Amino acid sequence: MQNYDFYLLDIDHKTTEDNIDILLFGKINNKYACLIDNFENYVYVISKKNINSFLEKLKKEKLITDFKEETKFFLRQKVDSFKINFISQKNVDELKDRLRSFDKEIRIEEKDIPVTKKYLIDKKITPLNTLRIEATPIDYEGINTDIILKLNSLKPTEEFVEPKLLAFDIETYTKGTVYSNPERDPIISIAFYGRNFKKIITWKKITTDLDVIFAKDERDFLKEIEKLILDYKPDYLIGYNSDNFDLPYIKKRAEVLNVNLNFLEKGIRLTRTNRGSCKLAGIQHIDIYIFISRLMAGTLMLDSYTLNEVSKSLIGEQKDEIDFNKVHLVWDKNSKEIETILEYNLQDAKLTYKVAEKIIPNINALTKLVNQPPYDVIRMMYGSMVEHHLMKKTRDLNEIIPNKPSNEDISDRMQSSYEGAIVIKPVPGLYENILIADFKGFYPSIIVTYNTDITTLTKDKKNSFESPEINGKHYYFKKSPKGFIPEVLEEIVYLRNKTKEIMKKDKTNNALKGEYYALKTLANSMYGYEGFFGARWYCKEAASSITAFAREHILKVVKEAEENGFKVLYGDTDSIFLLLGKKKISEAEELIEKINKKLPKLMELDLEGVSKRGIFVSKKTEETGAKKKYALIDEKGNISVKGFETVRRDWSYLAKETQRKILEIILKDGSSEKAVKYVQDIIEKIRKKQIPNEKMVIRTSLKKPIESYKNLEAHVVVAKHMQKMGIPVSVGTTIRFIVAEGLGLMSNRSKIPEEVEEGSYDSEYYINNQIVPAVEMIFEALKKDKNILIKQKSQKTLGEF
């Protein structure tokens, strides 16, 4: 037996005949290692009957291995329970039946928690932590890590080591619009990027100064990939959409070429689950696209989540594009230009690495809070993260974890909805001096203040918080003791505030920023969790009360503001927009202070900022102003646009540009005259054919095979034409077209841009179907009729409406 420091990264399990083996993957002295441990699974049973002798009987039958009485809490109620140990999951169903036959009312809890998750929770260990272990070397079938040990004892430490990152990206053989197919098209190259490390592997020899490994052929190339990864020994192997593209592609190529990728032999295996995620045991496969598009989309608010867009937004770098129409020519010719492909390849790996560097602190921090491997964390939804954190917390509070809802429960819960957040709709128009105030951490502060969760819900009105009226009813939540979720949440909020304080002194600490992000994420997800149909601690009464309390608080602010002579322009969920009018900012600050004095301790209304000017627009279908469709400008001239990004992606660049310009002119100028003139000028330019064709290109992607389109939409007609010309077209191909001059249906006049002579686009189509729709709502908000735009330029008509 020997002592080691083990860096934990991943966990798996294997069921043997009489045992559950827990497999812990990680590193010892920078070598891949696997620890084998035993785990005896168990459930908690709560019964009002005396089940002692019955359990003895079950033990004799070997249905269970052991049991003992424990005083626990179930949903914060003290209960006498039995902890029952068993080996095989098969026994659980039988156990359930037997126990039910003895006591119909019996509760069997903690029976549906995957054993690996339970192990991590119970041992209070988390990936990225260094464990001090005592262990003995052994052999274990199917595991091929450098080191394999049988675990004797384990102790977590305070050490959290930064994982070693390696980003990668592949380039595949492609002919223009035809997407690469792994059954047919080879992988051309792969690029790796790490700290002070970059390497490209390809299998055609060219002269280049790039850091390239040249493989003999594609089979050799695949083996080189594996070799490089195992030599570099990353903790995180990072890709961009690698769950659904790079790794499955590599796997398929290995199958096609009959290469045995010994990813397997080193304890790394490729498996695809139904949602297409690729797991490599031992190495954490981190697909940052998954994390960014699913979990960071709410804050990033991008139109699309391509590597280029994400890089632009997160690290301020953009891609140099290559011409995919040429890739096959370059590759087939063995031309020197292959170097451009390799450069492009390396660029992608580099951007992936840099973006990863930026967000990995967030992932690491979540990993610690959620107490699960980062591989799982990045693929989780918010609800799961909250739930794992809650499950972990039960161990400190001696709580039993409730079971997941049954299928019937889930469908019931999905049927029932409740009223959500408040929206005070604005009257469309242009406004000056807008003050924005919002509640800081609104929902979390409500949950903690009113102690709302399943464990405090009561019929007893005494010593309880009463919710506002909800469908003619009120709900009540005990004032004490603290509910389970409110207590856990209070700690998260406390830690978040503390982290924020430290961050002020230590502004460059990325790990700290990550922790703040993770705590904030978890805090903000708690309300959603209480109303989430799959939640173990689901409570619709609590969730609907939280939104009701929120609406009530916002309405109180509205009332108070109006009583003090402010006009309320707009409100949404946790914020309200006030018109300052002739009032000074200091008066608004006084109002906010006055409101805050009356608020419960944890709730706070903040002055978010003052906008010099703002335009609020309605949606086509609504008379009143729409939620989240407005643009603001502050004193410094910074413009923020909300809600307009929903403009259809298939608009021409000119339409998008015009819309953006119009907003800018109106906000800067405070009047619509110039904006009207701008549009009139654009329209005139279109008519005079002064706008270059490239700005008129409309992009639409083919959503299904061409044959299955019943209606001949413009892009379908164009796609068919492209096919006839021998340009390959398939599902997913982006069709670019321009609507050309002429007679007949617009779709029949749509042509690929290369076929349209400069200036011979259909001006009236672009004016009526692109420019006007892009701006008409904005002018409507300003009470300008859209016809003013189309009329021939004439000074008289300006401003008449």
Added chain:
DNA sequence: GAGCATCGGGG
């Protein structure tokens, strides 16, 4: 407008 199907990212 509701209900069903597909797409997202990737070359």
Added chain:
DNA sequence: GTGTACGATGCTC
């Protein structure tokens, strides 16, 4: 596998 369980948007009736 000690099972599962996306969500936003577009398309069709």
